[in-house]
Amino acid sequence: MHSPIRARFARACSYALLGATFLLSPAVSRADVFVDRAAADGIDFVHFNGMSGELYFPEMTGAGAALFDYDRDGDLDVYLLQGSMLGARPASAATFPPSGPLPPLDRLYRNDLEVKPDGTRVLRFTDVTEESGIRSAGYGMGVAVGDYDDDGWPDLYVTNFGPNQMFHNEGDGTFTDVTAATGTDDERWSVPAVFFDYDGDGLLDLFVGNYVDYRIATHVTCTTEAGAPDYCGPRSYQPVADRLFRNRGPSADGPTFEDVTQKAGLQQELGPALGATVSDFNGDGLPDLYVANDGASNQLWLNQGDGTFRDEALLGGCAVNEDGQPEASMGVVAGDFDGDGDDDLFMTHLTQESNTFYLNDGTGLFEDWTRETGLDLVSWKFTGFGIAQVDYDNDGWLDLFIANGAVTLIEEQLRAGDPYALKQKNLLLHHEGVESPKLRFEPVPEDQAGAVFALEEVSRGVAMGDVDNDGDDDLLVSNNSGPARLLINQVGQDAPWLGLRLVDGRGRSDVLGARIGIVRKGFPTLWRRSSASGSYGSAADPRVLVGLGVASRIDAVRVEWPSGLHEEFHDLPLGRYATVREGAGQPVR
Numbered sequence: 001m002h003s004p005i006r007a008r009f010a011r012a013c014s015y016a017l018l019g020a021t022f023l024l025s026p027a028v029s030r031a032d033v034f035v036d037r038a039a040a041d042g043i044d045f046v047h048f049n050g051m052s053g054e055l056y057f058p059e060m061t062g063a064g065a066a067l068f069d070y071d072r073d074g075d076l077d078v079y080l081l082q083g084s085m086l087g088a089r090p091a092s093a094a095t096f097p098p099s100g101p102l103p104p105l106d107r108l109y110r111n112d113l114e115v116k117p118d119g120t121r122v123l124r125f126t127d128v129t130e131e132s133g134i135r136s137a138g139y140g141m142g143v144a145v146g147d148y149d150d151d152g153w154p155d156l157y158v159t160n161f162g163p164n165q166m167f168h169n170e171g172d173g174t175f176t177d178v179t180a181a182t183g184t185d186d187e188r189w190s191v192p193a194v195f196f197d198y199d200g201d202g203l204l205d206l207f208v209g210n211y212v213d214y215r216i217a218t219h220v221t222c223t224t225e226a227g228a229p230d231y232c233g234p235r236s237y238q239p240v241a242d243r244l245f246r247n248r249g250p251s252a253d254g255p256t257f258e259d260v261t262q263k264a265g266l267q268q269e270l271g272p273a274l275g276a277t278v279s280d281f282n283g284d285g286l287p288d289l290y291v292a293n294d295g296a297s298n299q300l301w302l303n304q305g306d307g308t309f310r311d312e313a314l315l316g317g318c319a320v321n322e323d324g325q326p327e328a329s330m331g332v333v334a335g336d337f338d339g340d341g342d343d344d345l346f347m348t349h350l351t352q353e354s355n356t357f358y359l360n361d362g363t364g365l366f367e368d369w370t371r372e373t374g375l376d377l378v379s380w381k382f383t384g385f386g387i388a389q390v391d392y393d394n395d396g397w398l399d400l401f402i403a404n405g406a407v408t409l410i411e412e413q414l415r416a417g418d419p420y421a422l423k424q425k426n427l428l429l430h431h432e433g434v435e436s437p438k439l440r441f442e443p444v445p446e447d448q449a450g451a452v453f454a455l456e457e458v459s460r461g462v463a464m465g466d467v468d469n470d471g472d473d474d475l476l477v478s479n480n481s482g483p484a485r486l487l488i489n490q491v492g493q494d495a496p497w498l499g500l501r502l503v504d505g506r507g508r509s510d511v512l513g514a515r516i517g518i519v520r521k522g523f524p525t526l527w528r529r530s531s532a533s534g535s536y537g538s539a540a541d542p543r544v545l546v547g548l549g550v551a552s553r554i555d556a557v558r559v560e561w562p563s564g565l566h567e568e569f570h571d572l573p574l575g576r577y578a579t580v581r582e583g584a585g586q587p588v589r
Contacts, residue, residue, distance in 0.1 A: 032450035038486035042125035048098040049481040050086040058161040064142040064461030064537025065478040078109040081140030106136035121468045133174040138162030142537030146195025146204045149255045152508030159190035192276035194533040203247040209273030212237035239270040275332035277534040279343040282364030292329035318358045322368035331536035335389040348384025355379040386462030386536040394495035394547025397431035403459035423456035465541025471497040496548040499577035510542040517558035520551040
């Protein structure tokens with residue numbers, strides 16, 4: 001079993017032998033990898049799911065969360081999605097009445113991080129929802145972040161059970177609802193959304209994943225095998241088509257989007273979509289799209305470079321599991337887990353399905369490696385949603401955090417009188433490296449992972465980012481009908497690290513989709529990608545944070561920009577964040 005404390009001690013010895021300048025602090029005696037600081041640091045958000053005993057389908061599915069720097073002050077702010085009352089009853093009739101301001105709304109918290117002269121970091125969050133002008137109009141499900149008009153300020157797209165919303169960041173701390181003006185509304189039940197530049201014109205386009213055709217007015221109640229009332233699944237309803245919006249750029253009335261779903265070839269297959277992520281899966285330099293569907297075959301939309309996509313999931317080996325069965329995919333992430341330079345796939349599923357890991361051979365052909373990696377048995381009794389491919393100890397290998405929460409009522413909790421019997425524990429899995437066996441993950445024990453991992457909650461969204469800017473990734477976790485959790489990493493900052501913000505040639509907008517190689521003498525190159533997509537209904541920090549393990553120096557940083565420009569950057573400082581601007585490096589072929 002992996003021990004973070006033993007691992008940190010071993011790293012300390014390695015650094016000393018290498019003559020590294022990074023020293024482990026006395027914090028090696030700390031037991032917890034992550035500590036929940038949400039309430040203590042000012043995040044008082046409690047999710048309201050609007051349940052009243054009717055077992056409405058949407059009440060147990062949401063919601064996601066986002067970490068993004070909306071005010072561009074260099075630290076990550078928090079966006080949390082809220083539910084609303086379902087059905088005709090008043091909020092006072094809810095099983096769990098709302099605990100915050102009425103009506104329940106999405107909340108924006110500003111990060112007022114203070115770094116004292118001695119290096120101590122003090123986190124404080126301030127609820128700025130009212131002054132921001134954000135007014136959520138639906139039952140919140142997911143959120144995407146991207147600077148769609150390229151003005152240097154990150155914008156928000158919120159998916160709902162009900163009409164979606166696009167919020168334009170005005171750059172003065174406020175947002176404007178521009179849904180109608182941009183043509184990006186979708187009144188169907190949407191969950192995942194992703195900003196990415198699929199056509200290479202320098203403007204962020206938008207993918208919206210839709211779930212099923214469900215209406216409160218036509219709600220039906222499903223039952224357990226014993227005949228007790230229970231939540232229905234997606235197969236009780238018809239799936240609906242996803243949508244792809246192409247960014248047409250500025251116009252007289254501001255930037256607008258065109259619905260190109262049919263033109264791009266995405267109309268031919270239906271969801272029900274719950275997860276989506278973007279990467280160049282076949283190595284041709286074009287951004288591809290992977291869609292995780294609940295109870296149906298998943299889709300690998302390979303970009304053809306002419307404005308169209310082709311679904312290659314079945315031929316590519318990542319539509320169904322190794323037994324040929326579609327699974328209830330919820331969350332999904334893409335990352336280079338085996339260190340070979342291409343992005344693999346990991347996704348979460350239902351209890352007794354196990355989560356699934358697909359290994360990429362670099363050409364977009366995948367193999368189900370769930371059993372080989374040890375990810376089958378560890379997830380068998382859980383229903384997973386959000387995911388973070390978080391290198392929590394900065395050893396250079398991508399570990400996994402998995403947010404769990406059931407979707408059908410748990411008999412043991414029902415017998416104990418729990419009115420919301422879907423609670424499960426979350427998981428932290430350590431990457432054991434690629435020696436023998438080649439690739440394997442091991443669960444981190446609760447007494448080392450942190451006290452928060454002993455809690456049973458209905459966790460859904462996970463957003464990853466370095467909230468306190470200390471050099472390791474933290475996690476924002478949303479709980480359905482429960483408090484948000486801000487898991488602060490206590491160990492990763494003790495290892496060498498490199499932080500990068502990748503910006504366009506004007507030096508103002510974050511570039512999504514860039515591929516970054518960290519070249520280390522005597523060690524394999526580490527490959528990462530700037531991205532805000534993945535997980536479940538959530539948006540992550542677009543900065544790239546790379547743990548260097550025992551490598552105390554780097555030779556170069558190679559950046560393969562979405563524009564096709566390849567550059568190298570040298571003499572970048574370790575142990576702090578640096579901004580890398582497109583066009584400012586040394587061109588390479």
